[in-house]
Amino acid sequence: MSGFISLEGKRALVTSGTRGAGAATVALFRDLGARVLTAARSRPDTACETMFVAADLTTPEGCAALAAAVRDRLGGVDVIVHMLGGSSAPAGGFAALGDTDWAREIALNLMPAVRLDRELVPGMVAQGRGVVIHVTSIQGRLPLPAATTAYAAAKAALSTYSKSLSKEVSPKGVRVVRVAPGWIETEAAVRLAERVAQDAGTDQEGGRRIIMESLGGIPIGRPSTPEEVASLIAFLASDRAGTITGTEHIIDGGTVPTV
Template sequence: MSFDLQIKGLRAVVTGGTQGLGAAVVKTLAQAGARVLTSARSLPVQPIEGVTYLAADLSTAEGSDQLAHAILQEWGGVDIVINVLGGSRTPVGGFAAISDEHWFAELNLNLMPAVRLDRALLPAMLAQGSGVIIHVSSIQRVLPLPESTTAYAAAKAALTTYSKSLAREVTPKGVRVLSVAPGWIETEASVTFAQRMATQAGTDYEGGKKIIMDWLGGIPVGRPAQPQEVADLIAFLASPRAASMAGTEYRIDGGTVPTV
């Protein structure tokens, strides 16, 4: 028995949709029948049939404007916006290694693309009286790694707070806003990172994974999440099946954060 998400024909925008979690979200929505447009700084080698790709650097105001303009020109509006774009580029070394440039870069990658795209696309959603916006945050907003992710964690905390405030403003007007906070996801980037940790420690890939899990204080399910697992949660939350869910952050971390 199939589980129909009831999103066939809906217009969905996904940022950062060519790799990792973003690519899994794009594939899941497309397979469920949504019309999907996604962006990244470069186009994928193997695009998904039926998905529209736009090369744009959303860490800049110009890139966000380019994407919003293309969406409104193509569709006139949108039904689902999923902001997956994010990441950490700050060097290790704790607080002293984080320059002003690093701080602004983390905010411009992890917070401002969502703010700018929402500002551009929400008016059409409000005009039609319906829509869903999902922001992908991180458990690091409550579990930062001081050695390497302070700025990233702070930017994600800002994204969650922004999401909460936006939800209070627009949910009564028909637009649901939610956030999803994944733990460690085994994406291409995290595999590369684990391999690097393994090489430095003189161990194999599984040993590298254990090093990262130990940094996080352990993952009770014993492994990182797969991109598809997180994408399935996001697709459900974006669908009419989750019509009563709004203003909340949903954690998917294998039990890493032990508190509610």
């Protein structure tokens, strides 16, 4: 990869970059020469050579603090990767979701990107260059009604917002793209497979199969790895992708069954 693309000298912000695909993205960006700042609610226990800010990005104050740190510690930014996302909504379909659940999903999956872009993209426009990568989800087009309605709707909103932003700022030198992962085999995903396997009386591979079947199947036969997702993000952030903007790039092993 390093022989094909370079992020040498790029100043990058990667939100939620301490675990999973976020941590893989931070590591790859650093390997490719970028200066990286990342943020999460708390510093990980493991030693971290990457610049780090503790911030709750579901709040306006947390986003403002992170944006100030980007300006102070990086002197601006060339690449923003909005990796933050997730869901804590209860299962049970639409009727199980109260206003608090909806507000929580939107606060986590949409508003941090909106607020940080509002703080930092004007600086990209002023310098005439930059890349914004919004990490959405295939759930935006393939929701699971029993469990992910609010999450999927928030990610769909992020996708629409991203497209609108791209139309506004691409003529000014700032590319805006989306990466939509399917199931990623993070540490949390491994633990989920183990729990599913235990409940079903099977082994971990059987648990993985149950999860893949719940998604409608993954034709390639396995989830994506964090490193594979990071590689796609790094390519899109690089100058090799210089005319790619306004588009969504799915990495799901073929889970989405439509064109």
